[in-house]
Amino acid sequence: MDVGLFIRVSTLDQANNTDSVETHIERGKLYAQSRGWNVVAIYNLAGVSGKSTINHVNTKQMFNDIRVGKIEGIIISSLSRLARNTSELLQYSKFFEDHNASLISINESLDTSTSGGKFFYTLLSALSTYEREITYERQMASLNYRRKLGKFTGGMVSYGYKIVDAEVVINEEEAPVRRLIYDLFLEHQRMSTVARELNKRGYVTRKGKPWSDTTVRRLLKNTDAKGIRKCNYREPISDSNPTGLKPQSEWKYLPCPALISEKKWDEVNKIISDQEEGSIHKQPLNKRVHLFTGYLKCNKGHRLRIQSKSKNYRCKECKLSINKNDLEELFLSRLKKFLISEEELNEYLKSNNQEIQLKRDEIEFAENQIKKLELKLEQLVDLNVSGEIPTQGFKKHYEPIYNRKENLEANLRGLELELKKLIDAKSSFETVSSKSLDFYNKWDKLDRSEKRYAVESVTNEIIFDGRNIKFKLKQIAPQSFLELSQNGQQRSTILLFVVV
Structure with a gap:
């Protein structure tokens, strides 16, 4: 050998x-x-x-x-x-x-x-x-141990986030677009419309590709936007597990910085859930036979539907019903009253101006807070350089203030975007109201799909409690779907008509 x-x-x-x-x-x-x-x-x-x-x-x-x-x-x-x-x-x-x-x-x-x-x-x-x-x-x-501490343990993070020092943090460049996706969906309630609007505005995905309804759906349903990141739910694809999904009992949920409020996330995903469970998801809304299906709800949130050979929208749970022709007349009456009433138009413009001023106040407040925090950070650096704060303890004092400043700056970008939308809505109000009035004047000559399109164009939600009916109009009153302000005052304009 x-x-x-x-x-x-x-x-x-x-x-x-x-x-x-x-x-x-x-x-x-x-x-x-x-x-x-x-x-x-x-x-x-x-x-x-x-x-x-x-x-x-x-x-x-x-x-x-x-x-x-x-x-x-x-x-x-x-x-x-x-x-x-x-x-x-x-x-x-x-x-x-x-x-x-x-x-x-x-x-x-x-x-x-x-x-x-x-x-x-x-x-x-x-x-x-x-x-x-x-x-x-x-x-x-x-x-x-890292999971218990809420630390990053590997894997990809979704659009709007990034990894810094093994921590999941908000990506300030992507965050405004991620927030915009939720706002656009609340406005249009269509994945494809949101994708189209993002592409129209010149936004692209992280990979530089155009937005698609599939990508929009995935981001809308991802819980990380409300501060809960799902992980440990995938494994390598194999013959025994072609999907690559682990048993749900092994999934982990860790906290992360939130991009939107939990309330807004729940509102968006309630709409998605309703669309997936019912036939709303199976065919375009503008091809539906009944004008208000998907928009008409009872005061407990149940949808009213028309059964076969019936002329009434009904809520099975609450035993409420309203004739479809009566509802159409009420809708037209309410639309006309809003469009030709100088008092209501002035009230809308006043409300819009209040919204704009409130948003400007919030922006001013955020800017002042950021300036104060920047001053504190400069003072901490000076104290560290002079030796009054040892390097070992510097991070403990510096990091919380820095993170708060980062969060405020992210929020400021969102506020500026919301202000722009309010200003745009105000400037386009005359055009939109004119278009809505044109719909009203030609209503009897429109076919069923055109009427449905008109309902979609101006309606956010219709709520019926058996006696009163509330029309929340979407485009001619864009603030109708906004949340409450921090001082508890209601920002939305709810249009009320009493059924007699």
């Missing part, structure tokens, strides 16, 4: 004359001679630390000689000369076993070409498995 000698002697041993390369070479040759083997190569790692030898140039040459069949085994004085850490020893043993090469250690009387020596491979293999399991347990313990 052709063998090689693997020699490693520390620099200190050579300096103290307690060991030498020549001694190990001579010893190895004598051992090979006693077994009738031929020494055809010597791999000299003199002076190399035993902490790591596997990447040394002579070690790589040894591996290559084994691969090409130049040598069939290696003689070493002891296992400690090969490697001093278990990890590398396991790598050596696996390589020798995979290439059917012998590992001979003189001190340990180990020869893996014998049956007793092969048992050594079995022990090392068991040790390797044990090491992997211990490493895995440590990794899982670390992951679980």
Whole structure:
């Protein structure tokens, strides 16, 4: 058998004359001679630390000689000369076993070409498995600990977020668009319309591609926007699990910075859920037979529908009903009253101006808060530089203020976008109201799909409690679907008509 000698002697041993390369070479040759083997190569790692030898140039040459069949085994004085850490020893043993090469250690009387020596491979293999399991347990313990702390544990983050120092934080460049997606859906209630509007405004996805209704749907339904990030729910796709989804019991939910309020997220996903459960999702709304299906609700939130051969919208749960022709007349009457009533138009414009002023006040407040926080941050830096705040404790004081400033700046961008929408709505009000009035004047000449389109164009919601009916008009009164202000005053304009 052709063998090689693997020699490693520390620099200190050579300096103290307690060991030498020549001694190990001579010893190895004598051992090979006693077994009738031929020494055809010597791999000299003199002076190399035993902490790591596997990447040394002579070690790589040894591996290559084994691969090409130049040598069939290696003689070493002891296992400690090969490697001093278990990890590398396991790598050596696996390589020798995979290439059917012998590992001979003189001190340990180990020869893996014998049956007793092969048992050594079995022990090392068991040790390797044990090491992997211990490493895995440590990794899982670390992951679980990070999850409890709400730390990022790997994976992708959705549009509007990014990873900074292994933490999930808001991506200030993407966040306004992500928030806009929810606002657009509340306005139009169509995934494709939202995607079309985003593309029209020049926005693209993170990959630089146009928006699609599929992407919009995924982002709208993702809970991270309201501050709950789902993770640990996927695994590699396999024949046994073609979807790659883990059992729901293994899914984890971690807190993260919220982009929108939980109330707005719930409102959006209630609409999506209703669309998916009913036939609203199965065909375009403007092709529906009945004008107000999907918009008419009772005061408890149930949808009123028309059953086959019936002329009434009914709520099964509350036992309420209203004739479809009566509702159409009421809708037209209410629309006309709004459009031709100077008092109501003035009230709308007044309300719109109030909304704009409130938004400007919020922006001014946010800007002032940001300036104050920036001043505090500068003061903290000065104190740190002067030594009054030690570097070790600086982060504790600095980070909360910095994060608050970041959140305020993100909120400020959203407020500025909302202000722009209010101003645009005010400037386009005359055009929109004129269009709505045109619908009213031509109503009797419109076919069913055109009437449905008119309802979609101006209606956000119609609420009926058995006696009163509330029309929440969407485009001619854009503030009708906004939330309450922080001082508790209602911002929305609710149009009320009493059914007699």
